[in-house]
Amino acid sequence: MAAFEGAANPSEAIESGYYVHAPGKLLVDNISNRIALRPSSSHLLLGGIGSGKTTQLLVACQQINEIEDIHAIYVDVSRYTDISKITTGVLTAITGLELAKLIKDSQDKNVIESIKLIRNLAHGYTTEYDPYDDFYDDGGQYIAVKGIIPKKTEGYGISLQLVETVSKLAKATFENYGNLVLLFDGLDRLDDAKAFMQVVYSDAKSISSSGIGVVLIGSLTAIYGDYHDTVDKSLDYLCYQPFFDVENDPEAYNFFEEIIQTRSSEDFIEEAAIKALIRFSGGVLRDFITLTQASIEETYLSGEDKVQEQQVLKAVDSIGRNQLLGISDNELKIIKQILKTRIFIPRTDEDLRLLVRRVILEYRYPKLRYAVHPAIKPLIQQILD
Numbered sequence: 001m002a003a004f005e006g007a008a009n010p011s012e013a014i015e016s017g018y019y020v021h022a023p024g025k026l027l028v029d030n031i032s033n034r035i036a037l038r039p040s041s042s043h044l045l046l047g048g049i050g051s052g053k054t055t056q057l058l059v060a061c062q063q064i065n066e067i068e069d070i071h072a073i074y075v076d077v078s079r080y081t082d083i084s085k086i087t088t089g090v091l092t093a094i095t096g097l098e099l100a101k102l103i104k105d106s107q108d109k110n111v112i113e114s115i116k117l118i119r120n121l122a123h124g125y126t127t128e129y130d131p132y133d134d135f136y137d138d139g140g141q142y143i144a145v146k147g148i149i150p151k152k153t154e155g156y157g158i159s160l161q162l163v164e165t166v167s168k169l170a171k172a173t174f175e176n177y178g179n180l181v182l183l184f185d186g187l188d189r190l191d192d193a194k195a196f197m198q199v200v201y202s203d204a205k206s207i208s209s210s211g212i213g214v215v216l217i218g219s220l221t222a223i224y225g226d227y228h229d230t231v232d233k234s235l236d237y238l239c240y241q242p243f244f245d246v247e248n249d250p251e252a253y254n255f256f257e258e259i260i261q262t263r264s265s266e267d268f269i270e271e272a273a274i275k276a277l278i279r280f281s282g283g284v285l286r287d288f289i290t291l292t293q294a295s296i297e298e299t300y301l302s303g304e305d306k307v308q309e310q311q312v313l314k315a316v317d318s319i320g321r322n323q324l325l326g327i328s329d330n331e332l333k334i335i336k337q338i339l340k341t342r343i344f345i346p347r348t349d350e351d352l353r354l355l356v357r358r359v360i361l362e363y364r365y366p367k368l369r370y371a372v373h374p375a376i377k378p379l380i381q382q383i384l385d
Contacts, residue, residue: 011058019059020258023251027239028056032063034237035213039070039179042204042214044231046222047241048358049188050286053217056241057183060215069178070213073098077186086190089158091203092166093122095182095212099169102177114168121162158206170210181213193221201234224352244283245363252365253278256288269295269307276312280375282361287375291315320376323359335359335372336384344370 031043047053057074064072077083080094096118103111173180190196196219207214214235222231223240231238244252256278260269269277269292277295281288294315299307327335331350338344344360346352354360359376363369372380 018259018263019055020255020262022052022244022255023249027241028060028063031060031215031237031239032067035064035070035072035181035215036067038213038236039181040208040211040213041236042208042234043216043237043239044200044222044235045215045217045239045241046188046220048220048243048284048355048362050284050358051241051243052285053188053241054185055285057185057215057217061183064181070181071102071177071179072181072183074183075185077184078189083186083189084191086187086199087195088198088202089162089206091184091199092158092162092206093118094184095207095210096162096166096169097122098182099166099173099180102173103169106172108172110168111172114165114172117161118165118169121159121165158202163206163209166207167210170212174211179211179213181215182207183215185217188217188219190219193219196222197230201230204234220356221352224346224355240364242364243361244285245365245369246278246281246283247371248363249366252283256281256283259288260292263292267306270309272309273307273312276309276316280312280316282358282371282374283363284358284361284373287319287358287373291319291375294319316375317379320373320379323357323373323376324379327359331359332380332383335380338370338372339377339380339384342369342371346370 027045031045034041034043045053045057061072061074064070075094075098077086077091077094080097081090100115100118104115106112106115170180187196187199190199200216200218200222204214204216216235223238244255246253246256257274260274260277273295277288277292281291291312295307295312298311298314299305302311304311328350331354334344334350334354338360344351346355351360355362358373361371361373363371
């Protein structure tokens with residue numbers, strides 16, 4: 001059952017052999033091919049929550065590391081700081097820290113000095129000062145200098161000293177590792193669209209100026225909000241990871257079937273149950289894994305030895321109800337309109353919220369269309385009736 005743990009680390013799934021290459025030309029292939037041609041290029045990977053962006057980023061990191069003279073580093077930004085409190089300069093500081101790890105054993109005095117400086121700039125430090133200096137009036141002997149990576153609510157912009165320090169570390173790292181590419185994960189959890197775009201505009205440029213390639217995962221707000229032009233001007237490439245249209249794309253349906261076959265023993269999940277799992281997942285990878293996990297739990301609780309369609313339907317009802325929590329009356333009107341006309345043009349904040357929460361799903365292949373998530377559609381119809 002651990003193979004279907006929805007909250008599991010995607011890297012563990014890849015290491016366990018559960019990764020299945022999706023049909024067609026994937027973003028991971030496009031990104032790695034472009035970086036092979038332009039190692040210092042910048043990329044923004046967008047997509048709905050649960051569309052498989054993190055998995056794509058991890059696989060891209062592996063593929064890039066197979067390219068001669070290019071070294072890729074995957075970074076989960078949330079391991080450094082609270083995503084909601086991120087500000088300009090943080091990704092640049094993190095880049096410096098990652099470079100410092102690569103050359104931590106250097107005996108070069110200039111490199112050692114730069115490593116010490118980037119750690120101080122990133123995390124802050126205390127320094128001794130003259131208590132008789134009129135500038136300080138608190139009577140102490142030390143002053144705390146805050147770091148760029150915020151521990152609570154504060155942060156700083158990108159200083160020239162930070163940019164120059166990262167550039168020095170980059171030059172020292174290039175000698176041993178060749179071209180460098182950093183892949184930043186987790187920024188799609190940053191709800192503040194303005195803050196996200198400030199980070200993209202400032203940090204992506206700062207890191208690229210040091211000759212380092214950048215791949216960022218971002219929120220849907222970057223293309224549906226007011227900052228689309230900023231993205232186009234700040235980054236070289238914009239990539240989008242849509243959900244899989246398992247209803248209209250046979251290859252997508254087969255892809256989900258292969259995931260089941262890779263992660264479960266033969267005949268453990270009955271054919272009717274597999275069809276229900278794929279259909280009610282809506283082609284959302286995370287929902288597919290979570291729904292399968294919940295169905296297996298329902299099977300164990302019922303005393304059955306195989307997952308049947310009835311267990312899937314119970315899991316769908318439970319997950320669907322949870323997904324609908326917090327839906328407003330106006331949002332219900334939008335959903336009703338989509339069910340009636342099958343037309344949806346995301347324009348308002350409410351429209352965007354429905355997309356981000358996966359109440360409304362966007363598909364781009366075999367054609368662009370929007371649909372109410374199949375797991376909540378029966379519940380929505382009950383409410384509207």
